[in-house]
Amino acid sequence: xxxxxxxxxxxxxxxxxxxxxxxxxxxxxxxxxxxxxxxxxxxxxxxxxxxxxxxxxxxxxxxxxxxxxxxxxxxxxxxxxxxxxxxxxxxxxxxxxxxxxxxxxxxxxxxx
Amino acid sequence: xxxxxxxxxxxxxxxxxxxxxxxxxxxxxxxxxxxxxxxxxxxxxxxxxxxxxxxxxxxxxxxxxxxxxxxxxxxxxxxxxxxxxxxxxxxxxxxxxxxxxxxxxxxxxxxxxxx
Numbered sequence: 001x002x003x004x005x006x007x008x009x010x011x012x013x014x015x016x017x018x019x020x021x022x023x024x025x026x027x028x029x030x031x032x033x034x035x036x037x038x039x040x041x042x043x044x045x046x047x048x049x050x051x052x053x054x055x056x057x058x059x060x061x062x063x064x065x066x067x068x069x070x071x072x073x074x075x076x077x078x079x080x081x082x083x084x085x086x087x088x089x090x091x092x093x094x095x096x097x098x099x100x101x102x103x104x105x106x107x108x109x110x111x112x
Numbered sequence: 113x114x115x116x117x118x119x120x121x122x123x124x125x126x127x128x129x130x131x132x133x134x135x136x137x138x139x140x141x142x143x144x145x146x147x148x149x150x151x152x153x154x155x156x157x158x159x160x161x162x163x164x165x166x167x168x169x170x171x172x173x174x175x176x177x178x179x180x181x182x183x184x185x186x187x188x189x190x191x192x193x194x195x196x197x198x199x200x201x202x203x204x205x206x207x208x209x210x211x212x213x214x215x216x217x218x219x220x221x222x223x224x225x226x227x
Contacts (some may be wrong), residue, residue: 032212043116043218044147044155047206087155091212098212099145099157099168 004088009107012078020073020106022088027068027093030093035062035073036100044087044102047073051093083110114138115217118204124225125194133189133222135204144187145205145216146179148172155203161187162210194226 005023012018021101024033035047048055048062050071055062061074075082091098117136125131137144146158158193161179163185187206191198197220203222 038155042217043205043221046215049213049215073211093212098210098217099160099170100147100155101157102147102155104154 004090004103006086006088006103006106008104010108010112011109012075013111014080015077018075018078018082018108020075020086020088021070022072022106023070024088024090025069027090028092029068031090032093033062033064033068033071034089034091034100035060035086036102037086038105039081039084044100047086050067078108079109080110080112083108114217116204116206116217118202118219118222120222122221122223122225123227127196127226128193131191131194131224133191133204133224135187135189135206135219136185137187137204137206138208138217139185141206141208141217143167143207143210143214144179144181145207146189147203147205148200149203149217149221150197150200154177158189158202159226167210191224194224199224199226 034049036044038044048060050062063072085105087102087108089100115123119134144161147155149155157170159169159173176192180188201221203221204219207214
């Protein structure tokens, strides 16, 4: 399985943008890039996913490098509620149930 | 907004006892999953379930574990004879389809403590 590499931790000031990087140099052409997050004492929560093009939703933006070997999750204005562990996960395209393979993720701290 | 629910929120049991963890997936979802997270460690996949059958399971999911959809709404994880190392948070998840583009929705988890 293709692997991802993320920094262990990052800090951000409240109301500032946050860029969370993820390296996935062995990504295959059909792997989707997913981001989930886990708030303290909660289950993981979907954030965003993409394949090749940059993606936006109400929670965040996902910027994918042209060679797809890295991606960046962008939170446009960090709030205290965004303090969580963020996971970058690859999944192969296709049908049939698929498992999410979580790494250690990046622990984001938001400073008031 | 529909959500996955899990009961109980916390289960304490003695080593060797059987436990059943319960989940109610989102009603129109067809794929169901169990994950666990030992304190301070990664979230680990246990099993996926579709059409009343296990689709995939990990090495963790040995003969001590079983899953069932006993009725149209519940999805259960049974551990037959609990061990100390089974102490963890157990998360249920569901998705509408099995496509890798689909979102998995997670429940709040059940904290299992084995004494």
